Amino acid sequence: MVMTLKDIGMNHGQQYEVILTSKNNDGSQNAAPFGTIVKGTNQIVNHIFQGSTTLNNILKNKEFMVNITSNPIYFTLAIINNIPSEYYVNKDSLILKDVDAYFKASVDNTKNFIKKDDPIKPVESTYICSNVSDITKNKSDVVAINRGIHCIIESLVNYSRVDKVKGEKLDYFLGRFNENSRVINKVGSKQDKEAMKMIKKSLKNKGYEI
Numbered sequence: 001m002v003m004t005l006k007d008i009g010m011n012h013g014q015q016y017e018v019i020l021t022s023k024n025n026d027g028s029q030n031a032a033p034f035g036t037i038v039k040g041t042n043q044i045v046n047h048i049f050q051g052s053t054t055l056n057n058i059l060k061n062k063e064f065m066v067n068i069t070s071n072p073i074y075f076t077l078a079i080i081n082n083i084p085s086e087y088y089v090n091k092d093s094l095i096l097k098d099v100d101a102y103f104k105a106s107v108d109n110t111k112n113f114i115k116k117d118d119p120i121k122p123v124e125s126t127y128i129c130s131n132v133s134d135i136t137k138n139k140s141d142v143v144a145i146n147r148g149i150h151c152i153i154e155s156l157v158n159y160s161r162v163d164k165v166k167g168e169k170l171d172y173f174l175g176r177f178n179e180n181s182r183v184i185n186k187v188g189s190k191q192d193k194e195a196m197k198m199i200k201k202s203l204k205n206k207g208y209e210i
Ligand SMILES: Cc1cc2nc3c(=O)[nH]c(=O)nc-3n(C[C@H](O)[C@H](O)[C@H](O)COP(=O)(O)O)c2cc1C
Pocket: 017, 030, 031, 032, 033, 034, 035, 036, 047, 048, 049, 051, 052, 053, 054, 055, 075, 078, 079
């Protein structure tokens, strides 16, 4: 039976943080983390800021690899520089070693747009819709990262401290709540949104303005 995104823990309508790998012009490997939204049974969408190497590679090659992992080192290496070649299964592959799962994405259609809801400024981006194939699971319990639960945990840690701080520190904590709430609105599950609603209600009951 052909595997679907659901079989690797990726549910319809949700966004997951994954590592996209693509080939550069000289054949070398490029890796970077990107939010990836499940659009259909085996279809994904990415919104990528223009200027990114990944975007240029995807538009040129019409395909890329999606690596599902919770390994913080991979995310960090990919952002601060690039993931060195020895972390791939071999020098020609786009598959990272020991990831939970991976699949191939083949571009179906693309569209340029201005991302207006960016927290910093409106930014020129490209919408990429891709078909998924060759899903491979390296583990039975694949974890595709969604930011929602992390935002809830951070909010609850702040919640448990909020009564102990005043002034600038309090403003900082309340600002963090608002930021976590923004992220949850964007990428959280139904349960994450429900949990955030409970946290906000309780904070308001305590007299905090958020
Ligand atoms: C968890 C995470 C998710 C990200 N998601 C996106 C995204 O969805 N779209 C985007 O344009 N940049 C996103 N970024 C930023 C890119 O990864 C970053 O700009 C990267 O340096 C691009 O690398 P590249 O030039 O090799 O493609 C994300 C970063 C992180 C850490």
